[in-house]
Amino acid sequence: MAKEKMVEQITSMDTDFAQWYTDVVKKAELVDYSGVHGCMIIRPYGYAIWENIQRDLDARFKKLGHENLYMPMFIPESLLQKEKDHVNGFAPECAWVTVGGENKLSERLAIRPTSETLFCEHYRNIIHSYRDLPKLYNQWCNVVRWEKTTRPFLRTSEFLWQEGHTMHATEDEARAETIQMLHVYSDFYREALAIPAILGRKTEKEKFAGAEETYTIEPMMHNGVALQGGTTHYFGTGFCKAFDITYTDKENKVQYPHQTSWGVSTRMIGAIIMTHGDDNGLILPPRVAPIQVVIIPAAQHKEGVLEAAGALRDKLAESFRVKLDDSDNSAGWKFSQYEMKGVPVRLEIGPRDIASNSCVLVSRVTREKKIVSLDNIVDEVQAMLDQVHEELYNRALENLKTKTHVAKDFDELTDIAANRPGFIKAMWCGDVECEDKIKDVTGGVKSRCIPFDEEKLSDVCACCGKPAKHMVVWGRQY
Amino acid sequence: MAKEKMVEQITSMDTDFAQWYTDVVKKAELVDYSGVHGCMIIRPYGYAIWENIQRDLDARFKKLGHENLYMPMFIPESLLQKEKDHVNGFAPECAWVTVGGENKLSERLAIRPTSETLFCEHYRNIIHSYRDLPKLYNQWCNVVRWEKTTRPFLRTSEFLWQEGHTMHATEDEARAETIQMLHVYSDFYREALAIPAILGRKTEKEKFAGAEETYTIEPMMHNGVALQGGTTHYFGTGFCKAFDITYTDKENKVQYPHQTSWGVSTRMIGAIIMTHGDDNGLILPPRVAPIQVVIIPAAQHKEGVLEAAGALRDKLAESFRVKLDDSDNSAGWKFSQYEMKGVPVRLEIGPRDIASNSCVLVSRVTREKKIVSLDNIVDEVQAMLDQVHEELYNRALENLKTKTHVAKDFDELTDIAANRPGFIKAMWCGDVECEDKIKDVTGGVKSRCIPFDEEKLSDVCACCGKPAKHMVVWGRQY
Numbered sequence: 001m002a003k004e005k006m007v008e009q010i011t012s013m014d015t016d017f018a019q020w021y022t023d024v025v026k027k028a029e030l031v032d033y034s035g036v037h038g039c040m041i042i043r044p045y046g047y048a049i050w051e052n053i054q055r056d057l058d059a060r061f062k063k064l065g066h067e068n069l070y071m072p073m074f075i076p077e078s079l080l081q082k083e084k085d086h087v088n089g090f091a092p093e094c095a096w097v098t099v100g101g102e103n104k105l106s107e108r109l110a111i112r113p114t115s116e117t118l119f120c121e122h123y124r125n126i127i128h129s130y131r132d133l134p135k136l137y138n139q140w141c142n143v144v145r146w147e148k149t150t151r152p153f154l155r156t157s158e159f160l161w162q163e164g165h166t167m168h169a170t171e172d173e174a175r176a177e178t179i180q181m182l183h184v185y186s187d188f189y190r191e192a193l194a195i196p197a198i199l200g201r202k203t204e205k206e207k208f209a210g211a212e213e214t215y216t217i218e219p220m221m222h223n224g225v226a227l228q229g230g231t232t233h234y235f236g237t238g239f240c241k242a243f244d245i246t247y248t249d250k251e252n253k254v255q256y257p258h259q260t261s262w263g264v265s266t267r268m269i270g271a272i273i274m275t276h277g278d279d280n281g282l283i284l285p286p287r288v289a290p291i292q293v294v295i296i297p298a299a300q301h302k303e304g305v306l307e308a309a310g311a312l313r314d315k316l317a318e319s320f321r322v323k324l325d326d327s328d329n330s331a332g333w334k335f336s337q338y339e340m341k342g343v344p345v346r347l348e349i350g351p352r353d354i355a356s357n358s359c360v361l362v363s364r365v366t367r368e369k370k371i372v373s374l375d376n377i378v379d380e381v382q383a384m385l386d387q388v389h390e391e392l393y394n395r396a397l398e399n400l401k402t403k404t405h406v407a408k409d410f411d412e413l414t415d416i417a418a419n420r421p422g423f424i425k426a427m428w429c430g431d432v433e434c435e436d437k438i439k440d441v442t443g444g445v446k447s448r449c450i451p452f453d454e455e456k457l458s459d460v461c462a463c464c465g466k467p468a469k470h471m472v473v474w475g476r477q478y
Numbered sequence: 479m480a481k482e483k484m485v486e487q488i489t490s491m492d493t494d495f496a497q498w499y500t501d502v503v504k505k506a507e508l509v510d511y512s513g514v515h516g517c518m519i520i521r522p523y524g525y526a527i528w529e530n531i532q533r534d535l536d537a538r539f540k541k542l543g544h545e546n547l548y549m550p551m552f553i554p555e556s557l558l559q560k561e562k563d564h565v566n567g568f569a570p571e572c573a574w575v576t577v578g579g580e581n582k583l584s585e586r587l588a589i590r591p592t593s594e595t596l597f598c599e600h601y602r603n604i605i606h607s608y609r610d611l612p613k614l615y616n617q618w619c620n621v622v623r624w625e626k627t628t629r630p631f632l633r634t635s636e637f638l639w640q641e642g643h644t645m646h647a648t649e650d651e652a653r654a655e656t657i658q659m660l661h662v663y664s665d666f667y668r669e670a671l672a673i674p675a676i677l678g679r680k681t682e683k684e685k686f687a688g689a690e691e692t693y694t695i696e697p698m699m700h701n702g703v704a705l706q707g708g709t710t711h712y713f714g715t716g717f718c719k720a721f722d723i724t725y726t727d728k729e730n731k732v733q734y735p736h737q738t739s740w741g742v743s744t745r746m747i748g749a750i751i752m753t754h755g756d757d758n759g760l761i762l763p764p765r766v767a768p769i770q771v772v773i774i775p776a777a778q779h780k781e782g783v784l785e786a787a788g789a790l791r792d793k794l795a796e797s798f799r800v801k802l803d804d805s806d807n808s809a810g811w812k813f814s815q816y817e818m819k820g821v822p823v824r825l826e827i828g829p830r831d832i833a834s835n836s837c838v839l840v841s842r843v844t845r846e847k848k849i850v851s852l853d854n855i856v857d858e859v860q861a862m863l864d865q866v867h868e869e870l871y872n873r874a875l876e877n878l879k880t881k882t883h884v885a886k887d888f889d890e891l892t893d894i895a896a897n898r899p900g901f902i903k904a905m906w907c908g909d910v911e912c913e914d915k916i917k918d919v920t921g922g923v924k925s926r927c928i929p930f931d932e933e934k935l936s937d938v939c940a941c942c943g944k945p946a947k948h949m950v951v952w953g954r955q956y
Binding site: 032035036046067069075076092093095098100111118122146148157158 | 524600603636
């Protein structure tokens with residue numbers, strides 16, 4: 001069934017996955033490099049994916065009662081220093097403003113790497129009574145983390161994200177929020193991005209700076225490498241104590257509120273690329289694709305073809321994001337172009353199709369062709385989009401399953417780490433020394449998380465042989 | 479008809495307009511101050527206005543073929559310096575990053591005060607042929623201009639805005655874009671914000687740094703002071719020459735493209751406050767109000783009241799942004815609270831209303847009460863929202879007309895400037911010396927614009943008596 005490969009412009013995934021990635025982000029016109037250290041230009045086609053992500057996620061947040069606001073981008077150094085673990089975690093990667101207008105500033109300002117401290121300063125002003133709780137705030141913004149090695153979407157000095165920051169009267173409520181938002185993320189990954197993932201909590205070593213508990217969603221890329229897809233944090237009352245945030249409860253007692261934060265970023269676009277793409281370029285999950293259907297007329301110079309294609313575009317545009325390419329490029333060029341751009345469904349229509357009141361739909365995943373009647377074209381397109389979503393999800397799930405290995409002891413673990421890309425499930429004693437040793441010996445395999453669906457693979461730590469406390473999913477990461 | 483004034487918490491507009499403004503932004507919970515120089519926290523209620531503005535404007539831009547993208551926030555100093563007028567205009571008010579991570583940077587990075595230079599650097603990479611034109615790009619982002627005196631929404635070191643940047647093959651096309659986008663802004667001001675404005679072009683002195691022509695929309699605030707509501711710029715080929723951006727035309731000749739930019743910002747929220755507000759607080763134009771209708775139950779402890787109010791909320795929520803306040807605060811407190819927050823329509827419902835299948839609608843502008851049947855409540859609410867919009871617009875137009883004065887000579891001009899707040903229409907010779915003199919003598923009256931609907935008030939400049947070239951609208955500004 002598959003057609004000849006028409007694009008030879010990009011490196012094959014199997015030859016050089018990193019180069020394939022770089023080729024795809026450029027050729028699919030997702031990004032351009034800028035002259036600024038580690039910063040990318042998110043081009044219209046890439047940004048449209050982000051807009052679709054935002055719209056979907058934002059509705060999910062608001063449905064659960066969250067409100068958006070906007071905090072300043074600057075954090076005075078003294079404010080950042082108020083919570084000790086937090087400043088130690090973030091200060092080394094801050095960009096610092098030292099001159100404003102024509103004057104040297106009396107205090108350096110960090111450009112926010114994350115905004116816990118700013119939210120706390122505000123919460124201190126507005127939280128006084130149990131009536132003021134919960135506060136369920138979120139912001140969509142840019143943040144800066146000064147990275148040495150950068151890569152479009154995956155690791156850039158500046159990136160776009162959302163950061164939720166909430167305050168609750170009780171620990172139970174705050175912990176429930178943390179778990180709830182992790183599931184919002186994983187539902188979104190599954191339903192909108194067609195990406196399966198492992199859910200769990202981070203080990204002590206891998207926690208967010210200042211958090212009591214960090215939860216994570218860890219999808220696996222096509223090459224078996226993990227990408228931390230989103231995290232949610234329970235802070236307890238640590239920041240509240242540092243920032244002196246208190247409220248008076250119903251019994252008139254002064255209490256510290258319990259805090260959470262959670263965020264996902266433009267990294268998700270990197271996850272889409274590396275989970276679904278193939279040697280012909282990008283494959284976009286239909287629910288966030290800027291173009292869901294591209295109409296390519298055949299023999300478009302012939303009478304009636306462009307009119308029929310235009311009418312079809314107008315009809316489909318009521319239900320889908322659709323583009324008609326009636327440029328004078330060849331049909332072959334167009335096929336490659338929209339395959340590179342990962343458009344989920346291609347619709348071909350020419351004189352013979354028009355004569356038989358039909359058209360041809362082609363799936364970007366399987367390249368299967370289906371001749372369908374124009375009478376129920378909306379349903380047919382919807383069905384193929386849903387099918388593409390399912391196929392992408394199932395393929396990614398298969399990849400995740402196939403590339404997840406069990407290691408019982410240290411030899412098995414290091415052997416898998418050296419020879420079989422993917423995740424490794426192994427028991428762990430709970431000591432950071434074993435995490436460090438595994439990372440050192442394998443050259444970078446780290447604990448991804450202690451998954452929610454922990455299994456008992458054996459009684460002892462795969463690293464040191466001492467009694468095991470948890471099963472950990474290990475893996476290399478972007 | 480008018481009820482007693484129930485809120486005494488804010489300064490009267492007539493007593494102290496500036497203090498009234500500060501009171502409103504705080505009491506209506508639009509902003510909170512942050513510990514950072516000149517930066518504000520846009521609280522959820524204020525940010526929801528911005529989200530409604532964005533949604534509406536963004537749709538208008540896209541309908542005209544514009545695409546969103548995202549540029550880095552950093553501009554290397556050398557890049558900012560490429561266009562001489564531009565750097566002179568903006569460098570003095572930039573915030574500079576000099577340290578990244580733990581290292582001093584080899585080149586300072588400005589945080590974007592505007593992004594012409596970044597767009598030009600990108601356009602240089604992607605524009606080669608006439609086929610690549612036009613480029614119709616826009617971005618929604620934060621920008622920083624280091625201001626000495628700041629005021630929420632009106633003048634802050636960091637603010638949110640959109641900046642459109644377009645490139646065209648011909649001067650005509652670029653100039654048409656500049657005019658078109660000015661009209662998009664003025665349509666939006668009229669249709670969504672209920673704010674009338676004067677449209678025109680800036681004098682040479684008041685142009686944007688680097689522009690050949692700047693167009694502006696100038697609404698008048700309640701107190702007669704102007705607020706520059708939005709600007710569009712035609713750059714000619716100046717930046718393209720500085721950045722070496724060229725394209726090959728159909729005749730295979732190398733040409734410079736013609737450039738525009740245009741922007742509106744969170745200042746618009748300041749314009750809403752100062753155009754429509756009154757001594758009871760904010761009045762929000764219905765089309766951007768976060769809450770369009772607030773339902774306040776009367777005698778809510780009585781059987782069936784909260785159920786009826788809840789059912790009404792659910793019904794109205796299908797068509798409007800609606801809130802039911804069933805808290806245990808008094809009805810009087812709630813009335814003041816939502817008046818302060820500028821909710822356009824209040825809906826009161828109690829046992830007697832329920833018995834007669836009706837409810838009471840109250841307009842925030844006139845405070846008129848209307849008893850309406852629940853049978854066609856959606857139409858009734860829509861009608862009152864439309865009426866509020868019309869009343870706000872007409873009231874603002876009346877203010878603009880009443881406070882626009884004609885000055886024939888310098889004595890008249892200075893007399894009006896000293897005694898009658900508002901705009902002054904006066905003839906002008908075209909010389910910057912007269913602009914400077916008027917500004918100096920009046921203590922701040924500047925040319926707002928040469929309006930599109932210029933009148934010929936006399937033959938001579940109101941300042942120097944030399945032959946007049948144009949009519950100018952003069953005024954003080956925020």
